[in-house]
Amino acid sequence: MKVILKSKITCPNCGHQKVEEMPTDACQFFYKCENxxxxxxxxxxxxxxxxxxxxxxxxxxxxxxxxx
Structure with a gap:
């Protein structure tokens, strides 16, 4: 199975979307919306x-x- 490394993250507060590369060996617990x-x-x-x-x-x- 091919692992997808990019994900479009959507801010639930303002709806801003950005494609980000995900870490392969760790969880990302926090993300700051750039908008x-x-x-x-x-x-x-x-x-x-x-x-x-x-x-x-x-x-x-x-x-x-x-x-x-």
Whole structure:
């Protein structure tokens, strides 16, 4: 299975979107929206901001290995 390394993250506060490269070996717990400066945190039950707000889940989840 091919792992997708880029994800379009969408700010729930202002709707701003940006394609970001995801780390392959760690979770990203915080992400600051470059538009409204809101600091995003994962939703309850998610391991990282990409799993909560991204167009693609983080690489460890894509590999079915769980996350951090």
């Amino acid at each position: 409204c400066k809101t600091v995003l945190k994962p939703k309850q039950g998610d391991c990282c901001v990409f799993c909560s707000y991204g167009s693609e889940k983080c690489p460890p989840i894509q590999r079915d290995k769980g996350c951090c």
